[in-house]
Amino acid sequence: MSEVGKSRQIELNFPDEELDRLQRKLDDARLPDTEITGGLKPWEYGTKLSKLQSVLNDWKSGNPKDNHGKPVGTPGQGVKKWWKAIESELNRFPHYMVRIEGIDIHYQHFKSSVPDSEASTPAIPFIFSHGWPGCFTEAHHFAARLVESKSPRFEVIVPSLPGYGLSQAPGKKDWSLIDTARIFDTLMTSVLGFKSYMAQGGDWGSLVTRFLANHPACKIAHINYAPPQPPKWSTPLMTLEHWGYKGVAPAGLKLMGYHPQGVLGVQRTFEYLNQGSGYAQIQSTQPSTIGYSLYDNPVGILSWIMEKFDAWSDPRCAAVNRSNSDIDPRSHVTDETVLTVVMIYYLTNTIHTSFLNYKESFHFFVKPDWKLWDQAKDKPFGYTSFPYELAAGPRTWLKNYRLNWQYYKMHDFGGHFAALDNPDALVEDMQEFASQHWPGL
Incomplete structure (x- = not known):
C-alpha cells in the first residue's frame, strides 16, 4: 500500500509580485531585428522570428489572439489583468493537491453537470493524462465539454504529471512513466475511491494510459498517439x-x-x-543543460514551446495558419492557449523538470518492450486518428502494438494536441467508445 495523504483544495492565484516581475522581464526582452539568415521558408530554421515578435508584443500588452484570430481583452491591459482572467476561467473547476509516495500531485476535478436525478447510470470516472509541451490546461476545453455529456455521463480527473506545473518533481533518478501511472492509479482508487475508471491520453499521456491499463481498476483505455510500428x-x-x-x-x-x-x-x-526531433535528443540526453537555460526565461520558454505547437497542430488553427481567412474555430490551439501553457511552466518553475520524462522514459517509444503491457493486452483499447499527428501510420499497423483494439475513428481535422485541436471530436469519440465498451452500459 503506497503512502497516501489527504487531498486539499487549492486555487490558482499566483502572486501579484511575480506577475509584475514577469511584466518587467517581458518589457525588457530583446529579440533580433532580422531572421538568422535571409531567404528562409517559414519555420525552416526553427521558430519564426516575426511570429515570436508578434506573440511577445501581444503577451506584454495582455491581449493574445483567440481561436478566431482576434485579440482578447483590452489592448494595453498588461500581463496581470489578462492572466487573472485566465486564472478565473481555470478555477471554474476545482483544483486539489495530494501527497502520494512522497510527491505532491496536483489534479483538477470536473464533475458531471448532469444531476444524478436525471441520469439512469452513474458517471464514468475518467482520467486524462497530458504530455509535453502541454500541461493540465491542455484538457480544459475537452474536459469541460465531456462532463456535459448526458449519455453516458463522465466525471473527469486531470492530474499534472510529476515535474509539470503544480505537481512536484520526483527528485530521484529512474522515475519513469510506469511510476507515474502507478501514482495516478492510486489517485483514482485510494484517494478518490473509484472502483473502476476509464483512461485517455496523447503524447506522454498515451504511455501513461497504456501503463494505467495494466492496473485492474482501469477497465478501458483510449489513446490518440501511436507512433508507427511498421510491418x-x-x-x-x-x-x-x-x-x-x-x-x-x-x-x-x-x-x-x-x-x-x-x-x-x-x-x-x-x-x-x-x-x-532535435529537441528530443537534447532533452533525453542533457535535460539540465537546456532546462537551466530556459529556467526563469519566459521568452525562451515561449520560443522553445511555440515551435512545437506550430509543427504538431493542424495548420488551419489560429496559432499556426498563414492567413486569417482560413482559421478553423474548432481548434483551441491559439496564441492565448499556447501562452497559457508557457505561463504555467514559467510561474511554477518547472520547465526544466518537465524534460525528465525524455531522459527516463523515451526508450518506451524508441525500443518498446511489449511485455510491459501484457496485463493490458485483453482490455478494450480505442484509437483516434487526427491528420496532423506528428508521427502516425496506417490503421493496420496498429496491430503491432499487441493491444486489444476495439475502437478506431478517423477525423479530417486536428493534430497532436487533440484535446485542444479538436475537443468536440474527441468528446464524441469518448462517448461512442464508452457506450460500446464500458462495463454495465
Missing part, C-alpha cells in the same frame, strides 16, 4: 526513406492503396525524425 515487409521502403530517398515510403504506401491519412502520417513521421 517487416515495409522495411525496404522505410530504410530507403531513412537514407535520404525522400518520398519513397509515402509514395510506395500510396501505390499499395493505403488511406491518404495513413500515408500522411508516415510522411509526417519522417519529417519529424529528420527535421523536428
